[in-house]
Amino acid sequence: MEEDILVIPERELENSRQPINRLPFEVLSRIFVLCRANKDRKRGCPDLFRVTVLPSICRYWRNAAFETKALWSLVTLSERPPFHFSALCLDRSGTTSPLDIEFELTSRLWRHIPDCKLDTRVKAVHGALTFIIAHGGVASRWRSLWLRTPGGQVKELDLHIAALKIIGMFPMPSLQYVELKCSVHDDNGKGQIRISSLPPKPLFCDPAPIRLRVAKLEWVPSSYLFANPNHLQLVSLSHLEIRFPADLPQLEHMHTLLCASPMLEVLLLDLRATRPHSPVDLIHLPRINFPGLRALGLSVNSRIRTPRWGHNLLLMIDAPNVESLQFQLEYSGADASQDRELIDYITRGTNPASPRPLFPSVTGLELSIDQDYTRLFEQFLTAYSQITILSLPRPTDAQLEALPIEPWLVPDLSYLIVYASPKSPLKAIIAERCGAGLPLKRVLVEIPPMPQSLVGRAESRIREQLQGLGTRIALSKSNDRARKVLGFVEDWDGGYT
Incomplete structure (x- = not known):
């Protein structure tokens, strides 16, 4: 009898484990997809979950994984070509499930080809993208597209242009997210000339991707974006980022583009890569109401006279609910009058008799004004004194030292994100604010680029300097974390689940 009592619990225990070892396929599938989405993976890199985790699980679970098309x-x-693993992924994804395409144009595509010239590289890019379609990944299935041309010589721009032309060959009715990145350095202006000479051609093949909600575009020619200004392809967006190349589009065309997405939540416009512009007058196009716009960014360059163009952009935007504001001014002072007009408009609004900030609801600010000691910097922070989050990606020492000077700038500041080296005056600044009863709850320090072998030592020095201040300190090697804190980055991985 006692033996039976002992045996029964053992059997019950064994039975209780059975469901864990033999979970239904649909439950396992959901677990696998969630696990993959939560992996910290750099875009364009292999999915290590599929490469390393799946081969090490039991056959039953592996079979469930093979049947999980998502x-x-x-x-x-x-x-490297011939892309055996990518072909395997396409085969296991079935014929109808949505696809997420990530493609970085690196030398792995042509490294195996001796004496590889530019036209051969262009053919390699064409072959890689058409490989996806030839193996069942037809463009009508593409849910998201991420494509990056790494930094390098300006001739690499031809690879970017080749990829854009291929993208425009196939309809993408299911596309919800597109990010076209190009980090080519164009110091001599040849890239600008190359881009400007391209004939008009729609970025996407008709019918336009009407489900598209997020568009992040770098070095996409205006002749592609505005091939037909009366028939725009970017409509009903919630997130729009454009880094303009070469010639800026007509302001009337930009007005039409923005009008087509009245429910924008994030808008980032970068005018720093353009070529020098002739002075333009301020024009007052009808204002566009963006009630849901919560994050707005504008980057301009005084040396090439884009502040006035940016000023015209802001004149057409009515966004009273912006919570996060990004403003970057390069070569400040090169055209001092344009700089002053733009910053006066952002900080004092439209009525000189009753000045108030243009975006009164802002609580998070990213501010970068180079070659300025404190005047414009202090004007900005005085106008937006209510902010609780401040990001300084490229501060001068004088700008940092202005933070603890009375009367106190941004007295409600609780989260400081700052680019700083071990030699910066950051510790003294934090200590003075804490001593005055204005403590910072969190400080995120972005460390300068350096060889990986030196990163650990630099991090240790910064932590040692800032310890004992009663402030939570974190370190980062990129600006991505700051952008997430301010709401400029959405978690597209949520789309995978």
């Missing part, structure tokens, strides 16, 4: 929806072409 688990194979990510196609990166991160291996």
